[in-house]
Amino acid sequence: DYIFYTDWMWTSFVVFSVSQSTMLAVGAVYYMLFTGVPGTATYYATIMTIYTWVAKGAWFALGYPYDFVVVPVWIPSAMLLDLTYWATRRNKYAAIIIGGTLVGLSFPLFNMVNLLLVRDPLEVAFKYPRPTLPAYMTPIEPQVGKFYNS
DSSP states (O other): OHHHHHHHHHHHHHHHHHHHHHHHHHHHHHHHHHHOOTTHHHHHHHHHHHHHHHHHHHHHHTTOOGGGSOOOOOHHHHHHHHHHHHHTTTOHHHHHHHHHHHHHHHHHHHHHHHHHTSOOHHHHHHHSOOOOOOGGGSOOOOOTTTTTTO
16 A cells, blocks of 8 residues: 555656646647737646646545645746746747746646655555455456467
């Protein structure tokens, strides 16, 4: 169970840092360039934060620990993106490159600070043992080489 929760937390950090920073940068830059309105990245990040709080509540209602879903810190990175867009309004490529780089570098940093506040996975593992899978979902070992001579 300890391995389950530590692996889950590390996987969440790595995979979600890459995917969510990309989602924020690409989605918000596209929307800002399309509308020309600075501030849309922060608005976008606020919506995603609220959505994640709802998902966190849903997982908690299913019996998982409260810290199982860690809400990513989108808003500061989005504010950097908005600031970059405001500063480079005349050059959309600079907004994309500089803003995307700032989001890509700052998002994992903010989330690492966020993860430091999460309870110890060992404590979580003992308090909330991993639910056992029902029989129909139990993985079956592959029968490698069973029909090799036939």
